[in-house]
Amino acid sequence: MSLLENIKQDFNQYKEQAEHDAFFETRKHAFDAFEKLGFPTIKNEEWKYTNLKPLSDILFHNTCVKSINTEALLSGSVLNTITANRLVFVNGSFNESLSNIIEKDKSIIITNIASARKKHQVIFEKHFGKYAKTETEGLNALNTALMSDGAFIHVPSNKIVEHPIVIMNVIDASEMNVLCQPRNLIIIEKQASAKVIESYISNGNNASFTNVVNEIFVDEHAQLHHYKLQRQTGESYQNNYTQLYQEANTTINQVTLTLDGTMVRNNLHFYMNGENCNSLLYGLYITSQKNHVDNHTRVDHAKPNCFSNELYKGIMKDKSTAVFNGKIMVHLDAQKTNAYQRNQNILLSDEASINTKPQLEIFADDVKCTHGATIGQLNDEQLFYLRSRGIPEHEARTMLLNAFADEIAEMIKIPELVALLEDEISNKL
Amino acid sequence: MAEELDIIDQVTQQEYKYGFTTNIEMDTAPKGLSEDIVRFISAKKNEPEWMLEWRLKAYKHWLTMDEPEWQNFKYPKINYQDIIFYAAPKEKIKLNSLNEVDPELLKTFEKLGISLTEQKRLTGVAVDAVFDSVSIATTFKDQLKEKGVIFCSISEAMHEHPELVKKYMGSVVPTTDNYFAALNSAVFSDGSFVYIPKGVRCPMELSTYFRINAENTGQFERTLIIADDDSYVSYLEGCTAPMRDEHQLHAAIVELIAHDNAEIKYSTVQNWYPGDKEGKGGIYNFVTKRGMCAGVKSKISWTQVETGSAITWKYPSCILKGDYSVGEFFSVAVTNNRQVADTGTKMIHIGKNTRSRIVSKGISAGKSHNTYRGLVKVNKKAEKARNHTQCDSMLIGDRSGAHTFPYIEINNHTAQVEHEASTSKIGEDQIFYCNQRGIGTEEAIGLIVNGFCREVLNQLPMEFAVEAQKLLAVSLEGSVG
Numbered sequence: 001m002s003l004l005e006n007i008k009q010d011f012n013q014y015k016e017q018a019e020h021d022a023f024f025e026t027r028k029h030a031f032d033a034f035e036k037l038g039f040p041t042i043k044n045e046e047w048k049y050t051n052l053k054p055l056s057d058i059l060f061h062n063t064c065v066k067s068i069n070t071e072a073l074l075s076g077s078v079l080n081t082i083t084a085n086r087l088v089f090v091n092g093s094f095n096e097s098l099s100n101i102i103e104k105d106k107s108i109i110i111t112n113i114a115s116a117r118k119k120h121q122v123i124f125e126k127h128f129g130k131y132a133k134t135e136t137e138g139l140n141a142l143n144t145a146l147m148s149d150g151a152f153i154h155v156p157s158n159k160i161v162e163h164p165i166v167i168m169n170v171i172d173a174s175e176m177n178v179l180c181q182p183r184n185l186i187i188i189e190k191q192a193s194a195k196v197i198e199s200y201i202s203n204g205n206n207a208s209f210t211n212v213v214n215e216i217f218v219d220e221h222a223q224l225h226h227y228k229l230q231r232q233t234g235e236s237y238q239n240n241y242t243q244l245y246q247e248a249n250t251t252i253n254q255v256t257l258t259l260d261g262t263m264v265r266n267n268l269h270f271y272m273n274g275e276n277c278n279s280l281l282y283g284l285y286i287t288s289q290k291n292h293v294d295n296h297t298r299v300d301h302a303k304p305n306c307f308s309n310e311l312y313k314g315i316m317k318d319k320s321t322a323v324f325n326g327k328i329m330v331h332l333d334a335q336k337t338n339a340y341q342r343n344q345n346i347l348l349s350d351e352a353s354i355n356t357k358p359q360l361e362i363f364a365d366d367v368k369c370t371h372g373a374t375i376g377q378l379n380d381e382q383l384f385y386l387r388s389r390g391i392p393e394h395e396a397r398t399m400l401l402n403a404f405a406d407e408i409a410e411m412i413k414i415p416e417l418v419a420l421l422e423d424e425i426s427n428k429l
Numbered sequence: 430m431a432e433e434l435d436i437i438d439q440v441t442q443q444e445y446k447y448g449f450t451t452n453i454e455m456d457t458a459p460k461g462l463s464e465d466i467v468r469f470i471s472a473k474k475n476e477p478e479w480m481l482e483w484r485l486k487a488y489k490h491w492l493t494m495d496e497p498e499w500q501n502f503k504y505p506k507i508n509y510q511d512i513i514f515y516a517a518p519k520e521k522i523k524l525n526s527l528n529e530v531d532p533e534l535l536k537t538f539e540k541l542g543i544s545l546t547e548q549k550r551l552t553g554v555a556v557d558a559v560f561d562s563v564s565i566a567t568t569f570k571d572q573l574k575e576k577g578v579i580f581c582s583i584s585e586a587m588h589e590h591p592e593l594v595k596k597y598m599g600s601v602v603p604t605t606d607n608y609f610a611a612l613n614s615a616v617f618s619d620g621s622f623v624y625i626p627k628g629v630r631c632p633m634e635l636s637t638y639f640r641i642n643a644e645n646t647g648q649f650e651r652t653l654i655i656a657d658d659d660s661y662v663s664y665l666e667g668c669t670a671p672m673r674d675e676h677q678l679h680a681a682i683v684e685l686i687a688h689d690n691a692e693i694k695y696s697t698v699q700n701w702y703p704g705d706k707e708g709k710g711g712i713y714n715f716v717t718k719r720g721m722c723a724g725v726k727s728k729i730s731w732t733q734v735e736t737g738s739a740i741t742w743k744y745p746s747c748i749l750k751g752d753y754s755v756g757e758f759f760s761v762a763v764t765n766n767r768q769v770a771d772t773g774t775k776m777i778h779i780g781k782n783t784r785s786r787i788v789s790k791g792i793s794a795g796k797s798h799n800t801y802r803g804l805v806k807v808n809k810k811a812e813k814a815r816n817h818t819q820c821d822s823m824l825i826g827d828r829s830g831a832h833t834f835p836y837i838e839i840n841n842h843t844a845q846v847e848h849e850a851s852t853s854k855i856g857e858d859q860i861f862y863c864n865q866r867g868i869g870t871e872e873a874i875g876l877i878v879n880g881f882c883r884e885v886l887n888q889l890p891m892e893f894a895v896e897a898q899k900l901l902a903v904s905l906e907g908s909v910g
Contacts, residue, residue, distance in 0.1 A: 045499060316842075335827070347842035350809075358848065360833040365824035365854045373848040375839045 003056045003209075006179065007034075010146050023117065030134050030144035037138035049323040049355045050265050050294040055237055058207045060179030070098060070170050073203050077168075078420035079229070084164045084197070085110050091172055092148035092180030092210075102163060109154040110165055113183055116152035123154055127187055131215040131243040131271075139239050143181045143213040150183040153196065157219075161194040164225075164414055169212075173234055174204030184214045188222040195225040195414065200261075202232040214242040218250045220274065227412050228256040229421075230264055241267040248274025248303070255411045257421065258285040258293050259428055265294040275305045283312035284408035286428050287320035287352070294323035299341075301334040310341040313408055315401060315429070316352035324356040328371065332363045341371040346378065346404065401429050458515035464488060467615050470515045474584050474619075477591065487604035487614030494608045501800045501832055502769045504713065504740055507678055514616045514649070578631055578662075579624040583651055586622035593624055597655055601684040601721045601748070609680040610717040613649045617682070620651035625660040625691070634890050636665040650681040656691035658724065663694040665893055679738075681716045689724030689751070694732070696889050698897050701737035706795075708767030711739025718745035722754035722780075730757040732888040734897040735770060744802065746775035749783035749811075756785040759885040763901060764797030764829075773803035773834075778814040778844070787818040790882045794825035800832040807844040814844045822852040823881055875901075 011031050014024060021027075039056070040047040070090050074080055087110065088098040094112040101110050109120060116124050134141040151167040171178055188194055202208060210232070218224050224244075232238060238261055244252055258264050270279045285293045299308045314322045328339045345354045358371040378400050386396035402425065409421045458469050467488050471481040496506075573580050579590060586594050604614040625631055656662055666683075679701070685693050695718075704711025714737075720729035731745040741764075747756030758774040770793075776785035785805065793799035799822065807814045822831035833850045855877055863873035878901055879886070886894055 333827070345839075347839065347844070350842055352842060353838070353840040355839070356835075356837040356848075358833075358835060358850070360822075360831070360850060360852055362822070362824065362831045362852050365827045365829060367824070367852060367854070369852040371833070371848075371850050373835070373837055373846070375837065375844060375846040377842060377845070 003058060003060060003179075006060050007142065007146065010179075014146070026129065027145045030141045031146075033134050034138055034141035034145055037136070037141060040138055046296065046325070049321075050263070050292065054263075055209055058177055058209070060177045060207070060209060070095065070172065073170055073201060074098065074168065077199070077201060078417065078424060079166050079168065079197065079199055081420065082164065082414065082416050084166045085161075086166045086168060087112065087151045088168045088170065089149060089151075089182060090170045091178050092150075092169075092182050094149045103161060105159060107156050108159055108161055109152065111152050113147070113150045113152045113185060116154075116185075120152070120154065123187065124152070124185070127215065127217055128185055129215075131217065131245045132213050132241060133243075137241065139211055140213055140241055143183055143211050143241070146181045147183040147213070148181055150185070152184075153186045153194065155188045155192040155194050155222075157189040158191045159189075160192065164195040164197055166197045166199060169198075169200045169210070171200065171202035171208045171210055171232060171236065172204055173202060173206035173208040173236070175206070177206045178208040180208070180210055182210065182212045184212070186214070186216040186224070186226075188216075188218045188224050190219045191221045192219075193223040195227075197227045197229065197414075197417075199229040200232050200238065202234055202236050205234050207235040207237070208232070209237045210239070212238065212240045214240070216242065216244045218244065218246050218252060220247045221249045222247075223250065224252045225413055226252065226254045227414075228254075228266075230256070230258040230261055231424075232261045232264075234262075236261050237263045239265045239267075241269075243269045244271065244279075246270065246272045246274065246277045246279065249276045250274070251278040251280075253280045253411065253413065254282065255408065256281075256283040256295065257409065258283070258287075258295070259424065261291060261293065263292045263294075266296065268295070268297045269300070270298070270308065271300045271302060272306045272308075273302055275303050277303070277306040279306070279308040280411070281308070281310040281312075282408050282411040284405055284425075285312075285314045285322055286317075286405065286425065287314070287322050288317040288428075289320060290318070291320045292322070293320075294325075296323075296325045298327040298329065299339065301328070301330045301337045301339060304333065304335045304337065306334070306337055308339045311408070312343045313404060314343075314345045314354065315348060315405065316345065316354055317348045319349070319351040321353045321355070324354070324373075325359070326357070326371070327359045327361065328369060330360075330362040330364050330367050330369065334364045335366040337364065337367040337369070339367070339369045343373040344404075345373075345375045346401070347375065398426065398429055402426050405429070457513050460513055461510040462512070462514055462616065466514055470616055470618065473515060476584070476587060479591075479595065480587055483599070483604070484615050487611050488616075490605050491608070491611035491615055494611060496608050500742060500771050501802070501834070502740065502771055502798060507713070509612075512678060515618055572632065576629050576632060577626040578629060579622065580635055581622055583617075583620045583622045583653065586653075590622075590624070593655065594622070594653070597684070597686055598651075598653055599684075601686060601719045602682050602717050607717060609715045610682055613651065613680045613682045613717070617649040617651040620653070620681075622652075623654040623662060623664065625656045625662045627657045628659045629657075630660065631662040634663045634665055648677070648679045648681070650679075652681070652683040654684070654693055654695070655686045656688060656693050656727075658689045658691060660688075661692045663890060664696070665890060666695070666697045677711075678713045679715065683716070683718040683745070685720035685729055687720065687722050687724060687727035687729050687754075690726045691724060692728040692730070693720065694730045695720070695745070696893055697731075697733040697735075698889075698893050699733070699735045699737050699741070702739075703737050703766065703768045704739040706766050708739065711768070712737065714738040714741045714743065716743040718743060719748065720746065720756070721748045722751050722756060722783075724751045724754070726753045727751050728755040728757070730759070730888070731774065732759040732885065733761070733772075734885070734889070734893075734901075735760070735762040735772060736901065738770075739768060741768075741770040741772055744773050744775055746777070747785060748777045748779065749785060749814075750779045751783075752780040753782045754780055755783070758785075758787045758789070759888045760789045761792070761882045761885045761897070761901070762790070762799055763792045764794070764799045766795040766797060768795075768797040770798070771800040771802060773801045773820075775804040776806070776816060777804075778807045778811040778816070781810070781812045782814075783811060784815045786816070787820070788884050789818075789820040790885055791820070791822040791831055792825065792878060792881070793822070793829040793831050796828045798830040798832065800834065801850075802834040802836075804836040804838070805846055805848070806836075806838045807841050807846065809840045811841055812843050814841065814846075816844075816846045818846075818848040820850045821881070822850070823878070824852065824854045
């Protein structure tokens with residue numbers, strides 16, 4: 001049985017329950033779109049360097065498997081040590097007993113999508129499916145058609161969420177191949193602020209395919225810190241689509257750390273729909289073995305006077321490959337735009353490779369846009385400097401690599417987490 | 430302000446200076462493309478059998494191909510059955526004397542400012558002038574012959590040096606390379622052939638002026654330059670075309686081959702008819718240019734100034750196969766009104782210690798779009814490859830677009846690759862600074878644009894640098910409101 005038949009079967013399950021499910025129309029609509037679009041192939045310019053073919057022959061199970069050792073897995077995670085609101089999802093379904101909301105303000109909603117659909121119908125319907133495109137993105141359509149569950153965060157006007165919100169996704173592939181479709185919806189109303197951490201870890205040696213869609217809406221004068229930690233081990237495939245929609249005078253700080261995963265594809269899309277927006281995008285990818293990481297980012301400057309800054313760094317080891325594709329799109333009339341983009345890579349082995357494509361598309365004239373990409377090795381002079389001071393070569397190398405990587409980790413504005421992540425990065429290196 | 434607007438009007442409404450038609454009876458093939466037309470062209474040119482077979486093979490492959498669609502612009506589908514694939518001036522012209530050339534033709538060249546006699550006397554440039562499809566005059570041939578340099582038309586080379594043509598033609602751009610290359614291989618009419626023997630430094634700049642004349646004729650040129658060990662050649666290519674209402678297709682191929690320690694410098698100034706203000710008419714310039722650094726320490730350098738054509742779509746590339754070989758690409762692309770340019774380069778690093786450098790300057794004004802698209806590829810075995818890319822765009826007017834699509838594919842960890850790009854508009858403060866010092870707005874923009882492009886213009890040979898600077902000034906002066 002192929003992945004496509006797999007998916008059809010899963011969809012038919014929803015079909016059987018259609019009459020009890022008010023949501024079914026949305027699913028059906030998306031499924032039709034998916035059937036039309038299918039999986040992207042390397043003939044698609046946006047998927048030129050990432051081939052989903054290996055997925056097609058794996059037999060997946062969309063059924064929610066209860067994991068026995070989730071607790072143990074969680075306690076081993078660095079995220080467990082910080083004070084935070086926690087939403088735990090195991091193979092895409094919500095685990096209430098492991099989740100823990102410490103936020104005292106009851107007007108702030110931190111819950112799962114399935115219950116929000118019923119309890120907070122008005123807000124849900126106002127925002128759900130409004131930002132992530134399903135008509136043109138096959139994998140988004142697939143997620144919408146088969147979505148299991150996910151986080152629902154709503155921060156009302158003038159509220160500040162004191163502690164970070166952790167969306168913990170545990171993929172347990174210890175018993176069988178897992179296919180799951182998490183879907184998160186984050187709404188930050190006017191003058192509100194929050195910090196959200198989206199994390200992925202996995203367990204077991206079977207294959208897993210996690211197809212995530214995040215929709216994030218940030219209203220005027222609001223602020224959002226959004227951190228993504230991808231540390232899935234085993235044979236794990238992930239496609240992560242994140243659409244951030246910004247109104248005027250908002251600031252979003254987004255950090256993506258990809259430390260593990262057989263194949264990770266991130267689509268990060270910022271849309272600035274108002275003036276004076278700030279968008280900050282930072283990314284770090286460390287790849288090893290035969291892993292493949294693909295970061296596609298797109299920043300849409302649709303209105304004048306906005307600012308965006310992007311910095312993605314990568315370290316490639318063994319036979320791994322990495323892809324970076326950054327697009328800055330300055331729309332007609334988006335005058336006085338300042339947009340910066342940088343991609344820096346270090347190749348550590350003969351067989352590692354990197355494909356990078358920093359792109360600018362500019363339709364307005366009064367703009368300042370720059371982009372740059374570098375690929376190289378550790379600086380010999382810096383190495384020599386350290387070694388001449390009695391530091392062994394191996395140590396000197398690690399020191400330089402850590403310095404290179406930590407620049408990104410430090411963009412996470414949760415100090416206690418940064419220290420822990422930096423340890424994890426140096427272990428990885 | 431009023432003055433500035435005047436300048437804008439002047440510039441944007443300026444008629445294409447080189448638009449005129451020469452009335453000479455043409456010997457043309459019937460419209461359309463078929464196997465018979467390919468045979469017709471081959472027979473017309475009195476080609477050897479192997480050439481015809483080569484063409485037919487290319488034609489058959491072309492039939493199986495689809496027109497590319499990945500480019501960053503749209504153009505109406507070309508009806509290949511509506512194009513005349515061969516046109517030659519009917520009067521036979523002897524190549525050794527300018528006096529025998531049809532005076533009508535000479536007049537045309539005079540209007541273009543490339544009077545052959547003048548050039549011969551004053552500049553010492555050997556010109557292989559191509560009028561539509563047949564070379565009509567080749568000068569300085571004897572002087573080159575002394576050194577052993579072969580500089581002639583491709584059709585001539587086919588008869589006189591078949592071994593060289595057979596060996597090198599299609600070796601850099603195979604007939605199956607892309608849609609337009611296959612088309613060109615099947616129907617190419619003529620072009621230039623250059624061979625520089627071992628150890629020879631070509632005593633003068635070689636140059637060709639291309640010109641499309643007959644209405645509805647596609648121009649399918651082919652240039653083949655071979656620089657043998659330790660040789661050097663600088664080749665200039667300049668183009669003007671008269672005003673036409675219908676789009677004209679130009680699908681040329683340029684192949685360069687540099688052997689050990691050889692250097693080829695290829696410069697282009699292109700100012701073909703860009704169409705009128707509404708984008709009606711103009712040339713489609715779809716060209717495949719590629720150089721092969723086959724030998725150790727060989728060097729190929731492309732310099733281009735692109736100001737004309739409705740659509741310019743080309744990527745002069747270097748395959749750096751020899752160890753220590755060097756590839757360079759310097760480009761200025763200016764678009765105005767509704768012109769489109771999708772241009773850039775490909776640097777393929779195969780040999781060890783290869784280096785490449787890319788400098789691209791795009792200027793877009795009016796409603797035009799200017800795209801830089803470039804590939805830097807370092808193969809697994811290409812140790813210590815080095816690349817530096819710089820691409821800057823300048824925008825004039827708020828309806829123009831500048832786009833950058835660099836592709837960087839690195840498969841060797843000793844590679845060092847840098848890419849930087851920036852986009853900005855002509856600064857009001859820069860113009861103000863000049864105004865303050867008594868320099869008019871018009872002149873100020875000329876200064877700023879020329880300064881912006883200096884790095885590239887400096888690469889051009891003297892004769893071309895002057896023309897290029899003039900062209901820049903003509904197409905852009907005063908376009909800031």
